[in-house]
Amino acid sequence: MGFREKILTKSIYAFHVSSGSCNNCDIEILDCLTPRFDLERFGIILAGSVKHADVLFCTGSANRLCVPRIKKLYEMMPKPGFVVAWGACGSSRGLFKDSYNTTVPLDEVIPVDLYIPGCPPKPEAVIGGMVKLIEKINQTRK
Amino acid sequence: MFLVFPGFLFSAVMGLLVGWVDRKVTARLQWRVGPPWYQNFIDVVKLILYKETLVPEGVSKAMFLGMPVLCAASATLVSTIICVVNSTPAVGFMGDLIVVVYLLIIPPLALMLGGFSSENPLASLGASREMKLVLSYELPFIMALIVPVIKSGYAIKLGDIILRQAETGSIIASPSGVISFIVMLLCFQAKLGFVPFDMAEAETEIMAGAYIEYSGKALGIFKLAKAILTFAAPVILITLYFGGIKLNSEGFMSSLLEYIMILVLMIVIKNTNPRVRIDQAMGFFWGPVSGLAVIAILLAILGK
Numbered sequence: 001m002g003f004r005e006k007i008l009t010k011s012i013y014a015f016h017v018s019s020g021s022c023n024n025c026d027i028e029i030l031d032c033l034t035p036r037f038d039l040e041r042f043g044i045i046l047a048g049s050v051k052h053a054d055v056l057f058c059t060g061s062a063n064r065l066c067v068p069r070i071k072k073l074y075e076m077m078p079k080p081g082f083v084v085a086w087g088a089c090g091s092s093r094g095l096f097k098d099s100y101n102t103t104v105p106l107d108e109v110i111p112v113d114l115y116i117p118g119c120p121p122k123p124e125a126v127i128g129g130m131v132k133l134i135e136k137i138n139q140t141r142k
Numbered sequence: 143m144f145l146v147f148p149g150f151l152f153s154a155v156m157g158l159l160v161g162w163v164d165r166k167v168t169a170r171l172q173w174r175v176g177p178p179w180y181q182n183f184i185d186v187v188k189l190i191l192y193k194e195t196l197v198p199e200g201v202s203k204a205m206f207l208g209m210p211v212l213c214a215a216s217a218t219l220v221s222t223i224i225c226v227v228n229s230t231p232a233v234g235f236m237g238d239l240i241v242v243v244y245l246l247i248i249p250p251l252a253l254m255l256g257g258f259s260s261e262n263p264l265a266s267l268g269a270s271r272e273m274k275l276v277l278s279y280e281l282p283f284i285m286a287l288i289v290p291v292i293k294s295g296y297a298i299k300l301g302d303i304i305l306r307q308a309e310t311g312s313i314i315a316s317p318s319g320v321i322s323f324i325v326m327l328l329c330f331q332a333k334l335g336f337v338p339f340d341m342a343e344a345e346t347e348i349m350a351g352a353y354i355e356y357s358g359k360a361l362g363i364f365k366l367a368k369a370i371l372t373f374a375a376p377v378i379l380i381t382l383y384f385g386g387i388k389l390n391s392e393g394f395m396s397s398l399l400e401y402i403m404i405l406v407l408m409i410v411i412k413n414t415n416p417r418v419r420i421d422q423a424m425g426f427f428w429g430p431v432s433g434l435a436v437i438a439i440l441l442a443i444l445g446k
Contacts, residue, residue: 052353080193
């Protein structure tokens with residue numbers, strides 16, 4: 001683990017992309033920032049603009065209306081950037097698998113680095129996922 | 143020599159440490175643990191060294207990327223002047239107080255121009271809010287600034303204000319000093335974009351305001367500039383009202399205590415108030431706060 005990876009893993013600004021989710025995952029994102037779990041201890045905070053972000057938190061099943069917007073947001077994120085598919089819908093479309101409205105899963109739209117399963121994922125699962133994301137960033141060493 | 147102390151490097155390091163105090167106190171007030179002390183250093187190093195800098199299509203590059211540099215340069219200059227004057231009061235030049243006032247207006251101006259040049263509707267909204275905020279707080283700010291000038295025998299040199307206070311006692315010890323200090327504290331709250339006057343970058347309404355299109359190095363330099371200003375603001379207040387930062391062994395601890403008290407007071411105000419609307423802020427600054435400043439000036443002329 002070099003200096004670059006140390007810097008990148010200690011300061012993760014997350015941007016929240018909600019593509020047709022039922023809001024449970026979105027509330028769980030906020031749960032992770034509250035006193036009990038406090039992800040700011042590890043330097044993870046929510047960014048207001050996608051241009052400040054390092055990680056996209058994609059919740060929801062990526063429905064047809066949202067797909068072009070998700071692509072655009074991914075292109076607008078300054079690289080190196082990572083994508084986390086959040087919850088059952090983000091990972092695999094969940095119970096909307098056969099819906100006319102969600103024709104492709106999220107990981108066929110943009111490259112996904114990490115899946116956090118659960119409906120919604122518990123904050124413990126999120127913290128476990130963040131540890132795996134940090135391992136993944138460490139592997140990007142050039 | 144001035145590059146390291148008390149120039150850019152010193153100001154930046156102190157500013158980022160002060161930014162950590164801000165985040166840590168905020169976290170403790172919200173019953174959280176908060177980030178480690180080096181968190182702001184990591185954030186800025188990440189933005190400056192490793193993140194891509196994106197420039198929106200069809201935007202004037204010189205304007206968009208020049209404004210953060212201008213912002214950081216003027217913030218550094220304010221911090222340098224104020225630190226040099228505090229370490230050796232005789233060094234300053236005639237009217238350096240006025241230079242500091244002008245330099246303090248440049249960071250909001252740079253932010254506005256950067257926001258307008260990025261051609262984003264939310265950035266324009268943030269920049270226009272910032273403009274209204276500047277218009278509202280400059281009036282009471284300058285009126286409150288007149289009080290230390292009157293109290294120190296119409297001196298517009300920062301060194302003279304410090305030396306005069308060493309002879310006749312701190313300005314904060316007089317009624318007019320207390321009132322003008324309160325006005326000044328509120329104006330700095332708005333100048334630094336702290337809640338309740340953070341409508342220019344209101345995250346829940348207009349995402350990041352004027353900063354919205356900035357990324358990578360440009361954003362990192364803006365963050366650095368804001369950190370330097372946050373460091374300089376309590377030093378300016380101590381210079382004007384508490385007789386400057388004393389660098390001898392017995393005075394330094396009390397100066398440090400004053401510094402931390404002013405800083406924590408600002409952070410507590412920031413964390414215990416909701417954001418006001420821009421018209422409320424203008425009414426607040428042009429109404430009660432300006433009224434207080436006028437009372438302070440009258441008291442100062444009467445010698446109170």
